[in-house]
Amino acid sequence: MARNGRVGGNLTVRVHKAYDLRLEDLERPEPKEDEVQIQVKATGICGSDSHYYTDGGIGMKKIDPNVPMLLGHESAGIVSAVGAHVTSLKIGDRVAIEPGTNCTKCRRCKTGQYNLCENMRFCGSLINGPNNGTMREYIVCREDLCHPLPDHLSYEEGALIEPLSVAVASVKRTNPDLGSHIFVLGAGTIGLLCAAVARARGCTSITIADINENRLAFAKDYLGDIVRTINLNEYPKKGHDEDPMAHAQPGAGGTVMLIGLGTPNVLMPLWIMTSREINTLTNFRYANCYPTAISLVASNAVPVKQLVTHRFPLQQVNEAFALMTKGGADNIVKIQIGEF
């Protein structure tokens, strides 16, 4: 249906293949009985969106140019229509969107670990897909996946609830003791948020390591005196015979938490880890973490606004992705797309 002289009334960002990102006007979706329609106001670009842009996929999974996919999964917006059976939301409510639609029926869903749902359809992902993402003007979502934002939170903060939920899930699983020390490898958005959530959880000393000096300077600014930074480019180097990883766990005990999907195979010193009883845990996305993440931001226990370093309107999405692929240059932490 034509709206305001346009073909579909729903401007979208679709990737067709590597470096082929197109703004396309598609049909505006109408909500089913248990869904709401949301006008998307802010969407962050995540590392996975960036991979789909530069590689046309992630790992072995590649986008079929005949079935292009909408990107994006870090979004917030305003409810613009509601399905007949929706009771908890109304038109005009501001929400953070949880981008993984789980089946609610499999064993993992029924035991509360719905992040591991075998039928998960996650926005902007090829797994069980392609599943179209949130980088568009209008989207429909199941009612229970839309989390109301307090009035004083912005859409930018609302869009950061998604990566913050990864940090909340990871810190909860790690369960650090009050007053403990954490070592964070990587000062990107997830690393910074993990450090901030750990601080809110009672960790009193934080070391962050990265190879990018801009990111380390940003980490110091964001986290304050509690943080010590290490530039891994300085190791090994004359005059630095100390192992930077010694900061992670100087003695025995402690926990290693692996977050996100990096190099598929990594060597780990199992003899050392076993003889020192170093626990190893992993985390994949989150389950039931959005309300906690929203209250952490609302109470200022974990401020996130300053992480948004660059903003672009939807029409300039190609410029935004070109900047994103520059990595740690220009003090980039989080680039968002939307109306600001």
Ligand SMILES: [Zn+2]
């Ligand atoms: Zn992400």
Ligand SMILES: [Zn+2]
């Ligand atoms: Zn399921």
